Amino acid sequence: MVKCTKRQIRQLKAALHWKMPEAQRLRIQMILLRESGMAQPAIAEAMGVSLKKNGRNLMDWPYDFACELDAVPPDTLSSLVSDAIEQHLDMDRHEEMMVVAEKEREAIRRKK
Numbered sequence: 001m002v003k004c005t006k007r008q009i010r011q012l013k014a015a016l017h018w019k020m021p022e023a024q025r026l027r028i029q030m031i032l033l034r035e036s037g038m039a040q041p042a043i044a045e046a047m048g049v050s051l052k053k054n055g056r057n058l059m060d061w062p063y064d065f066a067c068e069l070d071a072v073p074p075d076t077l078s079s080l081v082s083d084a085i086e087q088h089l090d091m092d093r094h095e096e097m098m099v100v101a102e103k104e105r106e107a108i109r110r111k112k
């Protein structure tokens with residue numbers, strides 16, 4: 001299983017505040033629970049959903065196909081997640097925040 005980076009987890013947590021379909025919000029919550037170390041049965045119980053008979057998916061998947069995230073190389077997965085999140089961002093504000101964050105990191109490095 002491909003684990004999310006700390007940055008991706010922060011992005012997913014931020015995404016929960018956006019307007020989105022309930023199924024998408026549920027999936028993000030499940031990913032965050034998985035990343036916190038919960039097992040699938042515990043996640044299913046916490047989310048009030050049941051595991052499918054084959055145990056591969058926590059949600060009723062409305063499509064006639066599925067793919068495993070394990071099959072996606074980590075760099076590709078990271079890029080897909082970033083692209084999906086960044087399309088909802090105000091990029092000017094995001095850049096401003098990144099500049100401020102870098103200045104804060106520099107200030108911390110100078111104090112060491």
